[in-house]
Amino acid sequence: GQNIDQPTEMTATEGAIVQINCTYQTSGFNGLFWYQQHAGEAPTFLSYNVLDGLEEKGRFSSFLSRSKGYSYLLLKELQMKDSASYLCAVRDSNYQLIWGAGTKLIIKP
């Protein structure tokens, strides 16, 4: 079967750096997405990786290793508003999105 694994919950301190990991086992690979979802709100798009390496976008960066079936989302200079769930999703060989359950990130002052 197809599977996306993420830690259920992480805690970090305001101003620090946190790395949220995602490992996947899917039938084929056509890109990996990261989304942010605040409680009670819709998921919003953060990043897309299809080639190996690091994609940087402001305080957020996303890394992909296709050979390892692994990605991470790196959040720098954490702010209280970064408290949210972070969802990893992989597009498989049928171009269907397979979603992880999300990582709830708690930021403490």
Add this chain to the structure above:
Amino acid sequence: DTAVSQTPKYLVTQMGNDKSIKCEQNLGHDTMYWYKQDSKKFLKIMFSYNNKELIINETVPNRFSPKSPDKAHLNLHINSLELGDSAVYFCASSQEGESSPLHFGNGTRLTVT
């Protein structure tokens, strides 16, 4: 504002009733989706639809049916509601292309009593 909008935001109803959730997107996207997010926060695809085909997740009961009057709308009809249908339902849209992200509506929290 360009967006995906869905109504209502909250829907409380009794078992056995029939209800609809409306969704509209003004982004000019080709494909629209319905997702169910349960209490464990998994996003489960229910339907995806563009002007060429409707793809149905085979695990979705046939009490659920999508209706698309035009490219910008994909409504969700639910017949004979059950307690287990309680969840948040998200509409989304995307442009064609593997790198195109999904744009989500704000969700409809359905509570079946």
